[in-house]
Amino acid sequence: MELQVKKQGKYTYIDEGQGEVMLLLHGLFGALSNWKDVVNAFSDRYRVVIPMMPIYELSPHKAGIDSLTKFIADFIEDFDLHDLTLLGNSLGGHIALNYTLHYPERVKRLVLTGSSGLFENTMGGSYPKRGSYDYIKERVEYTFYDPATATPELVEEVFNVTRSIPKCMNIVAIAKSAQRHNMAKDLPNIKVPTLLIWGLNDTITPPHVAHDFARLLPNAELKFIDKCCHAPMMERPEKFNSILEQFLQKTKETALRLHDS
Template sequence: MSYEIKQDDKFRFIEEGEGEPLVLLHGLFGAMSNFGPLIDYFKQYNKVVVPILPLLDMDILHTSVGGLAKFVHKFIETRGYKNVHLLGNSLGGHVGLVYVLKNEPTSIKSIILTGSSGLFENGMGDSYPKRGDYEYIRKKTELTFYDPAMATKELVDEVFGITNNRLKVIKIIALAKSAIRNNLGEELNQIKLPTLLIWGNNDTITPPFVAREFNKLIPNSELYFIDKCGHAPMMEVPDEFNVILHKFLKKLNEPATVS
């Protein structure tokens, strides 16, 4: 499914459907394709928005979690979105959290995190591959999922293309280091927004204990685990993911009952 990429000022993004905005932030090796089933389902109920994050296009000084959080802030401000449900996978979740913590934006209604960094993550490991090591990239891409078959040739080729470019590799390492440095453990208790955590029980990059820690530290949070699922639940088990998310969003819009 291909979507029209819109442009507003310097921002490029997908915007499908009507209703409260559901803004989706992808991870370090992520792309819009990660959210296909989610866009198709939620555009019936929400305005689904996927900004193209300039992960590898910012100057090296601003290639950081904080730099991306500023970008998201400007994007939401420029578009004038209100009552936003902000969803982030992996690094995208981390960026969303930093944006909310730094700006305390009144435009955000809820946060949804799935496989988010910000507390702990297993990255590419200590050694970065030599450029051109396709097999290494294939194995690393497979580790994202419970089912290695999810790492299609198309997906591996996409990641390989990024890691085969010297400048892009420098920026990826800068972002990965920034994510590790930018640990949010001390600040998460400041987040008062309703927060949904959807986690793969077989996530090896941000393992289940990370989800439990987020749940413990974010006061108004609820946690769901999905079995036989890795680091990208919205890709690997989209039907289950969508049901959990839809229930959460519907509950937020129910009138509060007076006891």
Template sequence: MQYEIKQKDKFRYVEEGKGEPLVLLHGLFGTPSNFSGLFEYFRSNNRVIIPQLPLLDLDILHTSVGGVAKYVNRFLETLELNDVHLLGNSLGGHVALVHTLKNPQRVKSLILTGSSGLFENGMGDTYPRRGDYEYIKKKASLTFYDPAVATKELVDEIYSITNNRLKVIKIIALAKSAIRNNLGEELKQINKPTLLIWGNNDTITPPFVGHEFNKLILNSELHFIDKCGHAPMMEVPDEFNKMLHGFLNKLQHS
């Protein structure tokens, strides 16, 4: 995905389109390109915005789910964004949840896919194992139902991150923060319309996690996609976009 990176103050982001704002938050090893299929589809009807989350560039004291949620709130304030449709994948979903709990006035709806916040299988106790390319490749491919989605480019990117000692420390800090920051007790406070899209073959946040979110977020609807892992918007973008389009359309006409 090659789009112009915009900058306002310290915030870097991709933005195209006009209409109701749709803000997309990527996960721990994610980049804005994870949303390329979604971005292409929705920019004709929505103002689609993808901030580059500095997950591994925050100082260590703010390298936490709460620290990233504060960053997102400052980003939305800087761009003067209100009534946003906030979408998050994996850790990005967790950040979207924390942001919605703390700043409900900014959020019109919430879309979660493979979100952490209740339960997740991390990359394993030995992760990240520095310098072991095959191990990283195997772990990256487990994110998807179809291992071919874990392209060499994606694996190379994760491999280079895990070979940076400071970044590894921050990955571990974020992963521990996600485990500590379990939202089970708080989710009932969320009353925003919420769409949950889950891969039936997600091994990181398995299907029961989607069911649990659906049970705890009162105004939520849950959809499963077969032959799909932890990042449906990457693996099956057409099905994902159709579900999201239906949800946003329904909100517009309600």
């Protein structure tokens, strides 16, 4: 299914299906299309919503975790979304955690994959280098276990972003904000059921980061996907969706038992 991008006011987003809301948040170099396999797998029984975060539209001195969290909070409020299943990849996971910390009444469950918030190797340990296609290609491939997952279209998209000085400034500002905004002390206060789906070969947020999240979040379960790096929903979509489906069913049954008791 081809994803239909919608615009309303300051928001660019995807909104497919009906029912319980799944809100998906992309990463720093992410795009709405990163989640296409999740949309295709779940929009027949969930309302799947993906807002485009204004990573390049923010002024550099405001580009950071708090501004992006406020943007998502405004989006959720303006669209009157409740009882969310909130999914986030990389930076999107960080925003999902920060939002849940401040608005726990809106979030039913969390799903994090390759999330920042504790530790990450930004762009594989370095910031974007402008003007070098080969360098950008190498860095994008570094995000995946199988370099072939980094399609020419994806590499070209990232390369075009890094050719813009203002966009590079925002990327650096947000990456530094994410590194400063360590959530270790906050995670024990996030009580919602949380699923951690992690690439066993993640080079950006390595497996030890996933174990730290599992240890600090009170109600978390951790699942690894082998031969998979930083974006499991793109690289191993069938396995990712299978693990997600099991979690959704299990937490739904738990909620029903609690409601009936």
